[in-house]
Amino acid sequence: MKKRTFELAAWVAALAILSALLVQEGRRRVALERRIPVQAREVYRTLARSQTAWQVIDVRPDLADGYEDAHVPGAIPVPGCDLDRAPVAARDRVFPSVPTIVVGDGGGAGLAACLARFGAARPLAGGMAAWSAARLPEDSGPYSPPSVKAGGGCL
């Protein structure tokens, strides 16, 4: 009886330890992915696929000089990653659990805050300047939500 209990405890311990290691490694992966900027062309290719459910968050602090001047099509403006500063129409379009590309203009607290806030977020390498330099499609003007309720980021 004692032997059987010991065996069961050993199996449970092995399963628990391995599960904990797996979860830890998964967390490490998410943290590592946040450190790897994604290239503009890669973002474009990903967003161009119709089945992709990604959102693009533009965290540049100045709406008029940044987002309204030029932005990734479908991007949602959240200056400084502060929802209170986002246009009212954009506030309920931000989903923390959706894979996210964060567009900035050279670092800053907004970028770091957004990378920490979203479950699977990656920065756009070079920010909006790199997107423009790659001559990828861009929009201008104030944010207008899509007519169909779906995540942002569609090209």
Added chain:
Amino acid sequence: MTTQVRLLLAAAVLALAAGWLGLRGANVDLRSRAELAATSGERAP
């Protein structure tokens, strides 16, 4: 504990171990990419 239960537990342990090792290997690759991105001056937005 029957042999079937033992086999089931062993399979679960093996699956978890394989998943952990696979993820660990992928993370090593990811870490080197992250370090490369940081050192090559790849500018974050």
